[in-house]
Amino acid sequence: MIDEEKIGQAVRLFLEGIGEDCNREGLRETPRRIAEMCKEIFAGIGKDASNHLSVTFEAEGNEMVLVKDISFYSVCEHHLVPFIGKAHIAYIPDGRVVGLSKLARTVETYARRPQIQEQMNAQIADDIMENLKPKGVMVMLEAEHLCMSMRGVNKPGSKTLSYICRGEFEDKKELRDTFFQMVK
Ligand code: ZN
Numbered sequence: 439m440i441d442e443e444k445i446g447q448a449v450r451l452f453l454e455g456i457g458e459d460c461n462r463e464g465l466r467e468t469p470r471r472i473a474e475m476c477k478e479i480f481a482g483i484g485k486d487a488s489n490h491l492s493v494t495f496e497a498e499g500n501e502m503v504l505v506k507d508i509s510f511y512s513v514c515e516h517h518l519v520p521f522i523g524k525a526h527i528a529y530i531p532d533g534r535v536v537g538l539s540k541l542a543r544t545v546e547t548y549a550r551r552p553q554i555q556e557q558m559n560a561q562i563a564d565d566i567m568e569n570l571k572p573k574g575v576m577v578m579l580e581a582e583h584l585c586m587s588m589r590g591v592n593k594p595g596s597k598t599l600s601y602i603c604r605g606e607f608e609d610k611k612e613l614r615d616t617f618f619q620m621v622k
Contacts, residue, residue, distance in 0.1 A: 440480065442473035449473070479513060482550030487562075490543040491569035494534040500573065502613065503535060504528040506621050508542045514585050515552035523581025523597070526621040529566060530573040530606055530613070541566070555579055556600050563602045574605030576617050 449469035453460040460469070506526040514521050525545045548561045563577040578601035587594040607613050 440473070440477050442470075442477075445473040445476055446470060478550075479511070480551055482547045485547050487540075487544035487547045487565045488569050490540040490547070491536055491565060493540070494536050494570060496533060497531055497535040500531050500533075502528050502530050502616065503538075504617065504620050505538055505541050508545050510545050510549040510579075510581075512549040512553045512555075512558065512581075513551070514583055515554055517585035517589075518552065519584040519588070521553075521555060521581045521583040521585075521598075523579060525562065526578045526580075526617075527562065527566070527575070528577075528607075528617050528620075529570065529575040532571060532573045534570060534572075536570050555581055555583075555598055559600045559602045563604050567604045572605065574603070574607040574610075574613065576601060576603045576607040576614065578602075578617070578621060 446469040449472045450460045453465060453468070458465060460466070504526065505528075506524075508525040508527065509523070510525055511520055511522050513519070527541050527545075544562055544565055548558045548565075559577055559579050563575050566572065566575045566577070578599065580597050580599045582595065582597055586592075586596060586598075603614065607617070
């Protein structure tokens, strides 16, 4: 539950902390704006994706299904600055498939909270395994972390790649190779 009052107070304190005057014109409405924004960018806190993934359809065939380039915006929980990127999701159905937009919704659910990429990667893969019960799932994330681009090592444009395999993707290198080929 987002507490707008608390966020407003915290932002005012924060602005004072960095030596700003939170009564100057440009900043006056900032605490309220941030509180409002938090409702959107942290809408995934406390949610899981099972409500999206529980509606499945019977389908013949068990060929790999891959949805690539699902863009996401998340917030690094160590620095509270954005990391922005794309998710690629593949799974091998075991008699049931899910609407393709539901995979994007799953990504969204886990992106809209303070996150770390590796954790988000695992949460997406595990949720799909658990709800859809496919033969296997593979999720790859590629993202630019602004905490690396605008501070610290200052390396704009560098991307962090991570992937996680479950089920048949763990056992079969051919499947992983096909995945990598397709997302290239
Ligand atoms: Zn960070």
